[in-house]
Amino acid sequence: MRPPTDNTEYANMPAMDDQADADRSTAPVDPERVGQAETGHRARRTFAIISHPDAGKTTLTEKLLLAGGAIEMAGAVRSKGDGRRAKSDWMDIEKSRGISVTSSVMTFEKNGITFNLLDTPGHSDFSEDTYRTLTAVDSAIMVIDAAKGIETQTRKLFEICRLRDIPIVTFVNKIDREGRDPFELLDEIEEMLALSVAPVVWPVGQGGQFKGCYDLASNDFLAAGRTRDVTHTEGLDDPALAALIPADIHAPFRDAASLASEGYADFDPVAYRQGHLTPVIFGSALQNFAVDRLLDLIAAHAPSPRPQPSDKGPIDPDGDRVSGFVFKVQANMDPKHRDRVAFVRFCSGHFKRGMKLDHVRSGKALAVSNPIYFFAQERARTEEAFAGDVIGIPNHGTLRVGDTLSEGESFRFTGLPAFAPEVLRRVRLEDSMKLKQLRRALDDLAEEGLVQVFRPSIGSTWIVGVVGPLQLDVLASRIAAEYKADVTFEPVTSSVARWIRSDSESALAAFIKENITHVARDRDERPVFLCRDDWDLRFTMERNKDIIFDATREIVGQ
The missing domain is CATH 3.40.50.300 (P-loop containing nucleotide triphosphate hydrolases)
Known part of the structure; x- marks a missing residue:
């Protein structure tokens, strides 16, 4: 692990665990003191970054690493040269396409706090990997494109966070480009996600008139430009602030920031950790605006490890046994x-x-x-x-x-969770002499969760199941690159897969025997029913009331 750096920034409020919520102060504190006050697991912040594709998630990941002192130079995903590739995108296919297709973990320290940052794939075709990653985090950063607002994949991932009571900080990205009105974005978050919003960092201008950001809690002005000066002010009406911003931008900014402070909820750390409120930071990952404020907020207020569910009840992080x-x-x-x-x-x-x-x-x-x-x-x-x-x-x-x-x-x-695949294909090996390599590849990649592999009860070919077609491209690419075997994928007559079970062993055995040509086994030898379409599935379910057809299952070490 890399050592903490001396690059400290100003946090908004002090940090304590939930047991001390009643005693929490509302005065700003130096983030260095957060790490000094917490040790062991209480000094851990394990969080994921979620977003729709192209919202700037991977760029934000790099800038968080830069703010934490974990890297010395951030490189854009699509920059020339391997030396400036995104740190979290390390596979060849990620580098060539400029997308994340697998979760990455990056651990770094700053001011006594250990951050475990889990970068997740934004593309919906890799959502299963993202869902599993979210079981391992205690909080999340939701990245929203200022020009697009809440998008489909963002909303889906948010719902998973809600189900797991994962608190969310919202980072509205690309505020230095032309985009939607900030108030419109705040209202959309409130209405679509049913969350109270608390503006924490507000933009000073937008698009071509972007002049920086203003921290509503600390009254710091973060100026745009090469010097990136940070000026502490006495508030929105401070003449010193007006002197730093062109008059035609300062007046509408001051009015908007005042309205944002008065019209929306104040940042309440307790409500945030309970999942009722999301603090909102407007910034630019590419230009590195307000990213340090985001990291400070995570350090000061994101929850330390929480109890995890088990078949014997919640496991408390304070427990002595590992x-x-x-x-x-x-x-x-x-x-x-x-x-x-x-x-x-x-x-x-x-x-x-x-x-x-x-x-x-x-x-x-x-x-x-x-x-x-x-x-x-x-x-x-x-x-x-x-x-x-x-x-x-x-x-x-x-x-x-x-x-x-x-x-x-x-x-x-x-x-x-594990989910039934939405796309089924037969695997065709170009060179039959590479059968051993293919078998190992499918076993390894199924273990990762990139693909589900089914072996039909009749026949010798493998059928793979994925969430979306992009996974097939990644699968073929990785088999070729890592196992030196070329494969293609052919259509099959089935498009729907369901795990099957029953309270009656004899009923399940009879169903499998009667439908043997439509039954396969997954890598754990669980029976899977493959059918033509949703209508075929409904028809089969109506005729077999004692059989349970599962679209999802829980992965528990058996």
Whole structure:
């Protein structure tokens, strides 16, 4: 991990845990004191960034790393040269297309706070990876394009956050470009997401007239321009502020900022952590405006690790015994070594390198001798971790998504979702001599969650299931690049897949026998019913009332 830097910024309010909410002060504090007051898991902030594609999520990720001192230079995703690629987009296909297709984890420190930043794919075709990643975070940043407002994928991801009671900070991006009226955007957030909004940083001008940002809590003016001067003022009516902004921009800005302060809710840290209110920061990730304020707010007010659900009840982060769960597996992060790394979110205890943890699914002890912290594709060995931390455990297939690790306790974490695929295709191998490579590729990539693999009861070909067609492009690209096998995908007669189960074993066996040509097995040998379309599914369900057809299932280490 990189050491904290001396680049401190001004936070809006002090930070305390929810137990101290009644004693919370409303005076601004130096963010350095936040880290000094918190240690162990209370000094962890594990958060995701969610958005619709092209809202600027990956650029914001880089600028947060820059604000945290984790990198010295930020490079645009589409800049020339590999040296200026986005740090969180490390796969070849991500670099070539300028999109995120897999979740990345980046751990860094600033002022005594350890940030675990999880960058998620914005494209809906990779939503399953995003949903699982959201089970491992305690808060989220929602990025909105100032010209577009709330978009489809943003709303879907927000609903997942709502279901998990994940508090959200809103960053309205690209305010330096022509966009919608800020009040219109605030009203849209309130109406579409049913959240109270609290403007925290307000734009001074917009588009071609953009002159900077104003922190409504600290009364700091962040000026645009090369110098990026920060001027503390006595308020919106301070003559010193008027002297810094052209008159034709200052007057409408002052009126708008006053109306925003009076017309919307004040920032309440308790309401934010309870998911009833979202603080809103207007800024520009590309121009690095207000990004430091965003990081300060996360440090000061985002929740430290929260209790995690399990089959034995919530697991408290204050617990002495170490526990965690695997929310992601990534194959070939280092293509030279064909490695497989399990991403583990710790939920309680104080982990130390070399500890033996119980692998609940297998009932065996697992010695964790080489735990690693991530910085996208880069990694470094770590000696310890606390609740809220995300580490990687290199392994050869021992750990799978949904697995629970614990220190002498037998329980399973719950809440990781799997979804029925929406696109089904038959795999066609161009070179039959590469069958072994294909088998390994499908096994590895299914374990990651990139694809679901089904083996029909009759026939020898594999059928893959994905959420959207872009996943097929990524799948073919990765099989070619990482396993040296060329594949294409052919249409199948089925377009709908459902896991099937029943309270009656005999009824399930009879159904499978009667529909053997439409039944396949997934990689866990669960029976899956494949049918032509939704009408065919409804017809089959009407005729088989004792069979349960599941569109989703929970991943729990069995």
